Amino acid sequence: MALYAMGDFHLAFSTGKTMEVFGREWKDYVNRIEKNCRKCLRPEDTIVITGDHSWGKNLQECEPDLKFIEDLPGRKILLRGNHDMFWDAKKTEKLNQMFEGRLRFLQNNFEVYEDYALVGTKGYCYEGKDSIEHFYKIRDREIERLRNSFELARAAGYRKFLMFLHYPPTSIGEQESPFTQMAEEYGAEKVIYSHCHGQERYDDSFKGVVNGVEYFLVSSDYLKFRPQKLM
Numbered sequence: 386m387a388l389y390a391m392g393d394f395h396l397a398f399s400t401g402k403t404m405e406v407f408g409r410e411w412k413d414y415v416n417r418i419e420k421n422c423r424k425c426l427r428p429e430d431t432i433v434i435t436g437d438h439s440w441g442k443n444l445q446e447c448e449p450d451l452k453f454i455e456d457l458p459g460r461k462i463l464l465r466g467n468h469d470m471f472w473d474a475k476k477t478e479k480l481n482q483m484f485e486g487r488l489r490f491l492q493n494n495f496e497v498y499e500d501y502a503l504v505g506t507k508g509y510c511y512e513g514k515d516s517i518e519h520f521y522k523i524r525d526r527e528i529e530r531l532r533n534s535f536e537l538a539r540a541a542g543y544r545k546f547l548m549f550l551h552y553p554p555t556s557i558g559e560q561e562s563p564f565t566q567m568a569e570e571y572g573a574e575k576v577i578y579s580h581c582h583g584q585e586r587y588d589d590s591f592k593g594v595v596n597g598v599e600y601f602l603v604s605s606d607y608l609k610f611r612p613q614k615l616m
């Protein structure tokens with residue numbers, strides 16, 4: 386039994402918005418994701434897919450993309466990315482009911498892997514695209530959702546945590562953030578995030594051990610479309 390993570394599949398079975406236009410490193414990415422997932426994932430394994438699943442704007446457009454994920458081996462836990470328009474955060478429970486036994490959606494809840502609680506939310510970092518007021522508003526909301534996930538797990542008796550985000554845990558240049566502080570506060574062993582694409586973005590945030598927490602970037606292109614084994 387093993388736990389893996391990878392994010393940013395950016396599937397486009399119905400929209401045709403292929404990532405291949407973004408450069409050589411994305412060539413044939415969908416087949417490579419499928420081939421590599423089938424090579425390493427066994428039915429008893431778990432993979433957390435850290436957001437940006439599909440370019441579809443609603444569930445109907447995302448249907449073939451979610452079916453692709455569903456058909457991969459093992460248990461699949463999905464996190465919300467900034468492009469996941471099909472996923473209204475307030476309706477996560479509805480998605481979990483709709484996809485029961487097929488996919489799990491991680492938001493304002495938690496999942497379990499052995500004696501670890503898997504907690505997470507989309508997160509947020511500053512990318513110079515919005516006003517600082519808007520940035521704080523979104524970040525505060527995400528921090529609240531993350532705390533909710535931690536608290537639910539703690540109330541259920543869990544003391545070991547792995548924390549998943551879509552966005553990097555810090556904005557460029559930051560040495561800490563409310564997300565890294567929360568990871569330290571609850572004693573999360575690992576923080577796993579994606580969202581960063583292309584060589585120039587791979588060093589946007591932490592990788593390796595910082596203040597006792599191990600950080601992993603798991604964007605699909607960074608991983609060359611091979612799932613990252615976490616444990």
Ligand SMILES: [Fe+2]
Nearest residue numbers: 393437580582
């Ligand atoms: Fe992405």
Ligand SMILES: [Fe+2]
Nearest residue numbers: 437466467580
């Ligand atoms: Fe993203």
